[in-house]
Amino acid sequence: MNSFDKLIADARETAALAQIAGRLGWDQETMMPRGAARQRGAEMAAMESVLHARRSAPQVGEWLETAKAPDAAGRAQLREIRRAYARATRVPADLAKRIAQVTSEAQGKWAAARAAEDVAAFLPVLQEVVVLKREEGAALAAGGDLYDAMLQDYEPGTTAEQIGALFDAMRPRLVNLRAAVLDRPMPAGVSGSFDEATQMRLSQELATTFGYDLSRGRVDKAVHPFSSGSGDDVRITTRTSATDPFNCLYSTIHEVGHAAYEQGIDPAYALTPLGQGVSMGVHESQSRIYENQIGRGRAFTGWLYGRMRDLFGDFGISDADAFFAAVNRVQNGYIRTEADEVQYNLHIMLRFDLERALMAGDLQVSDLEAAWNDRFAADFGYAVDRPSNGCLQDVHWSVGLFGYFPTYALGNVYAGCLFQALREAVPDLDARLAQGDTSSATTWLRENVQRHGGLILPRDLIRQASGVEPSEQPLLAYLDDKFGALYGL
Amino acid sequence: MNSFDKLIADARETAALAQIAGRLGWDQETMMPRGAARQRGAEMAAMESVLHARRSAPQVGEWLETAKAPDAAGRAQLREIRRAYARATRVPADLAKRIAQVTSEAQGKWAAARAAEDVAAFLPVLQEVVVLKREEGAALAAGGDLYDAMLQDYEPGTTAEQIGALFDAMRPRLVNLRAAVLDRPMPAGVSGSFDEATQMRLSQELATTFGYDLSRGRVDKAVHPFSSGSGDDVRITTRTSATDPFNCLYSTIHEVGHAAYEQGIDPAYALTPLGQGVSMGVHESQSRIYENQIGRGRAFTGWLYGRMRDLFGDFGISDADAFFAAVNRVQNGYIRTEADEVQYNLHIMLRFDLERALMAGDLQVSDLEAAWNDRFAADFGYAVDRPSNGCLQDVHWSVGLFGYFPTYALGNVYAGCLFQALREAVPDLDARLAQGDTSSATTWLRENVQRHGGLILPRDLIRQASGVEPSEQPLLAYLDDKFGALYGL
Numbered sequence: 007m008n009s010f011d012k013l014i015a016d017a018r019e020t021a022a023l024a025q026i027a028g029r030l031g032w033d034q035e036t037m038m039p040r041g042a043a044r045q046r047g048a049e050m051a052a053m054e055s056v057l058h059a060r061r062s063a064p065q066v067g068e069w070l071e072t073a074k075a076p077d078a079a080g081r082a083q084l085r086e087i088r089r090a091y092a093r094a095t096r097v098p099a100d101l102a103k104r105i106a107q108v109t110s111e112a113q114g115k116w117a118a119a120r121a122a123e124d125v126a127a128f129l130p131v132l133q134e135v136v137v138l139k140r141e142e143g144a145a146l147a148a149g150g151d152l153y154d155a156m157l158q159d160y161e162p163g164t165t166a167e168q169i170g171a172l173f174d175a176m177r178p179r180l181v182n183l184r185a186a187v188l189d190r191p192m193p194a195g196v197s198g199s200f201d202e203a204t205q206m207r208l209s210q211e212l213a214t215t216f217g218y219d220l221s222r223g224r225v226d227k228a229v230h231p232f233s234s235g236s237g238d239d240v241r242i243t244t245r246t247s248a249t250d251p252f253n254c255l256y257s258t259i260h261e262v263g264h265a266a267y268e269q270g271i272d273p274a275y276a277l278t279p280l281g282q283g284v285s286m287g288v289h290e291s292q293s294r295i296y297e298n299q300i301g302r303g304r305a306f307t308g309w310l311y312g313r314m315r316d317l318f319g320d321f322g323i324s325d326a327d328a329f330f331a332a333v334n335r336v337q338n339g340y341i342r343t344e345a346d347e348v349q350y351n352l353h354i355m356l357r358f359d360l361e362r363a364l365m366a367g368d369l370q371v372s373d374l375e376a377a378w379n380d381r382f383a384a385d386f387g388y389a390v391d392r393p394s395n396g397c398l399q400d401v402h403w404s405v406g407l408f409g410y411f412p413t414y415a416l417g418n419v420y421a422g423c424l425f426q427a428l429r430e431a432v433p434d435l436d437a438r439l440a441q442g443d444t445s446s447a448t449t450w451l452r453e454n455v456q457r458h459g460g461l462i463l464p465r466d467l468i469r470q471a472s473g474v475e476p477s478e479q480p481l482l483a484y485l486d487d488k489f490g491a492l493y494g495l
Numbered sequence: 496m497n498s499f500d501k502l503i504a505d506a507r508e509t510a511a512l513a514q515i516a517g518r519l520g521w522d523q524e525t526m527m528p529r530g531a532a533r534q535r536g537a538e539m540a541a542m543e544s545v546l547h548a549r550r551s552a553p554q555v556g557e558w559l560e561t562a563k564a565p566d567a568a569g570r571a572q573l574r575e576i577r578r579a580y581a582r583a584t585r586v587p588a589d590l591a592k593r594i595a596q597v598t599s600e601a602q603g604k605w606a607a608a609r610a611a612e613d614v615a616a617f618l619p620v621l622q623e624v625v626v627l628k629r630e631e632g633a634a635l636a637a638g639g640d641l642y643d644a645m646l647q648d649y650e651p652g653t654t655a656e657q658i659g660a661l662f663d664a665m666r667p668r669l670v671n672l673r674a675a676v677l678d679r680p681m682p683a684g685v686s687g688s689f690d691e692a693t694q695m696r697l698s699q700e701l702a703t704t705f706g707y708d709l710s711r712g713r714v715d716k717a718v719h720p721f722s723s724g725s726g727d728d729v730r731i732t733t734r735t736s737a738t739d740p741f742n743c744l745y746s747t748i749h750e751v752g753h754a755a756y757e758q759g760i761d762p763a764y765a766l767t768p769l770g771q772g773v774s775m776g777v778h779e780s781q782s783r784i785y786e787n788q789i790g791r792g793r794a795f796t797g798w799l800y801g802r803m804r805d806l807f808g809d810f811g812i813s814d815a816d817a818f819f820a821a822v823n824r825v826q827n828g829y830i831r832t833e834a835d836e837v838q839y840n841l842h843i844m845l846r847f848d849l850e851r852a853l854m855a856g857d858l859q860v861s862d863l864e865a866a867w868n869d870r871f872a873a874d875f876g877y878a879v880d881r882p883s884n885g886c887l888q889d890v891h892w893s894v895g896l897f898g899y900f901p902t903y904a905l906g907n908v909y910a911g912c913l914f915q916a917l918r919e920a921v922p923d924l925d926a927r928l929a930q931g932d933t934s935s936a937t938t939w940l941r942e943n944v945q946r947h948g949g950l951i952l953p954r955d956l957i958r959q960a961s962g963v964e965p966s967e968q969p970l971l972a973y974l975d976d977k978f979g980a981l982y983g984l
Contacts, residue, residue, distance in 0.1 A: 022541035025534070026519060033518065037526065041711035042728035045514070048766055052511035056545055222530035239531035277537055 009069040010080060014278065016069075017087055020060045021277040025235060027053045032234040032241050036226045051106075058102070062094035079280065082461045086279030089162060096145045105138050109406040116404035125375050125393045132403060133371045136364055139406050143365060153365045156409035160286040161416065163463035166362060169412045172419055173355045176478045181385055183485060184348050188338065190493040193331035197322035202246040202254075204317050209244055209258040211313070216296055217448040218242070218262045219269050231257035233264035233293075237276045240268040251314070251321075252333055256297055263296030264289055266448060270456030280460035286410065288464050290417020291424060292451065298347050298418075299425040299484065300447055304330050305439035313442070331492055338388065340395035347418075348489055352385045354415035357400070361408050420464075422481025423472035424455065498558040499569065503767065505558075506576055509549045510766045514724060516542045521723040521730050525715045540595075547591070551583035568769065571950045575768035578651060585634045594627050598895040605893035614864050614882045621892060622860045625853055628895050632854060642854045645898035649775040650905065652952035655851060658901045661908055662844045665967045670874055672974060673837050677827065679982040682820035686811035691735040691743075693806050698733055698747040700802070705785055706937040707731070707751045708758050720746035722753035722782075726765045729757040740803070740810075741822055745786055752785030753778055755937060759945030769949035775899065777953050779906020780913060781940065787836050787907075788914040788973065789936055793819050794928035802931070820981055827877065829884035836907075837978055838875075843904035845870045846889070850897050909953075911970025912961035913944065 007015065030053065034046055060066075070088055075081040112131040119128035140152060147155035153166045161169075210225055223235075228243035235241055242261035246254045267283050275281040283289040300306055304327075311329040314321065323329045336346045342353035360377055363369035369377055378397040379390045390396035402410055429435060432446045439447070454471040468476045489495070496504065519542065523535055549555075559577055564570040601620040608617035629641060636644035642655045650658075699714055712724075717732035724730055731750035735743045756772050764770040772778040789795055793816075800818040803810065812818045825835045831842035849866055852858035858866055867886040868879045879885035891899055918924055921935045928936070943960040957965045978984070 018537075019541045019544065022538045023545065026515065026538050026542060029519070029522065030515060033522070037713065039709070039711050039713055039728060039730075041708070045727040045765065048507075049511045049515050052508040053515060055508065056512065219530070220528070222528050224526065224528055238534040239528060241528075276534065 008074070009071075010073040010075060010084070013066065013069045013073050013087055014080075014083060016060070016063075016066065017083065017279050018277050020057065021279060021281060023053070023057055023060070025237075025239070025277070027057060028234050028236075029239070029241075032232075032243075035228045035230070035232070036243060058094055061090045066091050067095070079275075079461060083279055086460055089158065090279070093146065093159070096148060097142055098145065101138065101141060101145065105135075105142060105406055108134050108138055109404065112404040112406075113401065116398065116401060120394045120398040123392050123394055123398075125398060128398065128404070129371050129374070132374075135404065135406055136371055139408050140365060140367070143408075153362050153409060156365070157412075160410050160413050161464060162285060164285070164287070164416070164465060166412075168465070169358065169416060170362075172476075172478045173351075173358060173412070173415065176351060176415075176419075176482065177355055177385070179482050180348065180352050180485075183489060184336070184352065184385075185387070186495050187336045187348055187489050187493045190495070192337065193335055193492075194322065194328065195332050195335060196251065198318075198320075199248050200251040200318055200321070202248060205246045205251050205254045206244075208251075208313065208317055209254055212255060212258055212310075213242070213262050215442055216259060216262045216301075216444050217266050217452075222269055223265055225258065231261050233261045233268070236268045236282045237271065237273070238269075240265045251318070255310075256301060256333075259301040260293045260297040263293035266296070266452070267292040267456045270452040271459035272457045275459045275461070282460060284458070284460045284462065284467060285464040286413035287416035287420060288455065288467060290414055291420035291468070292417075292455065294417050295421040295425055295428075295451065296448075299421055300439060300444060302333050302347070303436075303439060303488075305436035306442070306444070307333055308440050309442035334488070334492055336489065336493075338386070340382075340390060341399055348485060349386075351415040351418055354411055356381045356385065357402075357411040358415070361403065361411060365408055416464075419478050419481050420468045420476065422478070422484055423468050423474055423476055424451065425484060426474070426480040427454075427472040497563070498560075499562040499564060499573070502555065502558045502562050502576055503569075503572060505549070505552075505555065506572065506768050507766050509546065510768060510770060512542070512546055512549070514726075514728070514766070516546060517723050517725075518728070518730075521721075521732075524717045524719070524721070525732060543595075547583055550579045555580050556584070568764075568950060572768055575949055578647065579768070582635065582648070585637060586631055587634065590627065590631060590634065594624075594631060594895055597623050597627055598893065601893040601895075602890065605887065605890060609883045609887040612882050612887075614887060617887065617893070618860050618863070621863075624892065624895055625860055628897050629854060629856070632897075642851050642898060645854070646901075649899050649902050650953060651774055653774070653776070653905075653954060655901075657954070658847065658905060659851075661965075661967050662840075662847060662901070662904065665840060665904075665908075665971060666844055666874070668971050669837065669841055669974075672978060673825070673841065673874075674876070675984050676825045676837055676978050676982045679984070681826065682824055682981075683811065683817065684821050684824060685740065687807075687809075688737050689740040689807055689810070691737060694735045694740050694743045695733075697740075697802065697806055698743055701744060701747055701799075702731070702751050704931055705748060705751045705790075705933050706755050706941075711758055712754055714747065720750050722750045722757070725757045725771045726760065726762070727758075729754045740807070744799075745790060745822075748790040749782045749786040752782030755785070755941070756781040756945045759941040760948035761946045764948045764950070771949060773947070773949045773951065773956060774953040775902035776905035776909060777944065777956060779903055780909035780957070781906075781944065783906050784910040784914055784917075784940065785937075788910055789928060789933060791822050791836070792925075792928060792977075794925035795931070795933070796822055797929050798931035823977070823981055825978065825982075827875070829871075829879060830888055837974060840904040840907055841874045843900055845874065846891075846900040847904070850892065850900060854897055905953075908967050908970050909957045909965065911967070911973055912957055912963055912965055913940065914973060915963070915969040916943075916961040 030050060038046060066087065070091060073084055075084050108131065112135050115131045116128055119125065143152035143156050151166065157164055157166060213225055214220060222238045223240045223242065226243050227245055229245065231244045233240065233242045242258070242265050244254050244258040244261065267289055271281055307330045308326040311326045323332055334346065336348050339345060342350065345353055356378070360369060360374065364371065375393065375397050382390050382396065428447060428450050431450055435447060455467065458467060462470065465476050519539060527535060555576065559580060562573055564573050597620065601624050604620045605617055608614065632641035632645050640655065646653055646655060702714055703709060711727045712729045712731065715730070715732050716734055718734065720733045722729065722731045731747070731754050733743050733747040733750065756778055760770055796819045797815040800815045812821055823835065825837050828834060831839070834842055845867065849858060849863065853860065864882065864886050871879050871885065917936060917939050920939055924936060944956065947956060951959065954965050
């Protein structure tokens, strides 16, 4: 075998082990006995240590020096192996270990501080995390921009400048749209109690409706909805609330978007570095277009309204138009994860600007809460009432996830570009969605996005699939149209 | 760190990874989507390759040369590490790979041959397996006895000669007991249909009754009952049949015996080579004493009868004595896994003698079916009617498990020794069991057997716990008493 073939054989084994580590994570959230937590920690640490040793093996570095890729896919494989190798070798082992320890401790302190509404109890350990992550970022950047280096873990090939330009263009338009919408009367919501077993059955039906292959996946309940795994074993979770069926149903559709991406990748890439979604942003573009552009669109909600009436009887919504308005209600709120399409990206931009400033050293941890609250008041027009509704609401920073937040909004932007192209490619899209037939949409997404796996870098992929340079314009036009019509703007 | 400490640190990580591999096996039988089988094969192979590389690492050999254990537990740790190292290094990698390939193929051919009742379709690949396993045995034996070397994988420190002596002493007595029992009228069984969800609820209750800690385990349904994992994450499976509730209930009690052993090990040994049951035979001694000596005894069945009447109403059994007889019915049958306490060991002895002869080269694969059928007729008094009831009934040989079968009967022998000692140690045992209180029994077993994990080799452990040299006599006396009384012999 030549060095390229050796690298691929080695990477296949590493990819298989990474799948196992992912499945352990799924098990932990769904099946693990509660008394097994400490032991599971040791098992995960052993697995991470194996993965790190493989990714940083000197032999991989030697093979990379002489490996010649036979084709474009091979070059992309090398690109991914090289990135993983650089990531694993640039960060000193001591620093990686220290980050693992401190973030583990910080996550506990964050949860306690959030419960106690006590920002001061969290800041010292957050300070430690920030110092360590900046050190890690500097090691990864190797002279380049620290935050850009961090972004590569989540959004390879994308810079903070590119993201910042998108966000800066979006922000004033979203602030205005939000204010205009909230100035109008709020549509009615659903009322009554919704049998949770029936929600789960409808969940499975929706998963299949959106093309999720249950012979290569499964749906379970968990505290937080997520999708896990690649290729032939991609599992999702959802949750139920007796009074809010949309939580379960739209969580499921969202996770099916992630799962369909992983299930839709060319099987030739299975258990290789290309055998998974290329970035968090592109991943989120799939989950969001399934959930929002398709799942919350007027055509599909018409079908869903009928199914829900069949299963739940009367739930206080008189017709499909009122149902469409109910699933797209825009309301004041502090919490990112509960935000609607109009406001969600504003939550992200706030975090992006703050974490970028923290990493650049332009914002001190001690000033974080004030900066958060100022920015929130500026964009949302009212004050944060308590830390759990403000800078303590998300787990991300406590566990060292800097550079992750912007991918959520990037996903929305990409979903906007893709949906514009999808509409052009499938002229009768609405007629099909109105029948509960998503196949033309999901097939188009599989062909144009999902099947490529890690082959094409995010911005190139979106440009190729949508035919336009990635831009905030399609998303903003879509939001203006949809919410303009819904709220009579 | 000195070389002993380095070995232990390394072994801890290996043990953690082995737990992960075990949990993947659990997942495969309970949760895995059916379309994930091929991918799972690649994942398991990657995991096995990691484990093999760790166990056979030259560094382990070097550490072993200079490691000094500080105490008895340390010496036992070294003994286990040395055995795993010898196992991993003595078998050439090519041979191990070939065995993995051929047994994978053989398992498929066995299943097809069994379905088609076609022994001839299975024998060529079984011949390949036998040749390869003999080669492996010779490598492991390093000049010693080939079958003894294989036994070490399942029953360390035990020889075929020791087992053969036990079995030879048992066989005529069991053949006679069987004939005498079957000469008497057969007691009535249960009748009617038993709600399967209620069976599963009673299953969970029984698991708890027998001391299974559900905060560190869980019960699921699977095609085959099994127990999986060690320490704080020990999961069991069971199965249900609407017409035969005993299948579910006694499978559960059996697996709880295995699980309680793993859960009962001294936490100081967690994720080390001593942090699991010392052998298959001792494991089976726990599952069998839970299931049979306790679970099918007159005292406990009196309590169980009441619980089943509460849950299922009338099921054709008039009183506790008749219930005791119903759960201990002795019937003709071909299948090992369905056999009662009187006949089970005869099924094992047949397999032990045949596989020992196969490994010794004294029996040819082409003569296996005839040898099986002759022996079956001699011990059971009637002819095997078809291969799926004869030499094709078990998966073991197809997957290369030679040396495994005898541990089932060895477990029964050990259970006999332990139960004799338990009765002496807990004079009011029956009065407690009649109340559904197994705690004095399970506590005694935990203290005397389970907590030691891999510390003490099987025969030494049984001798120490039971106060007698391991012997078939207690088991035979127990069977004579129990079935003599039940069948009025």
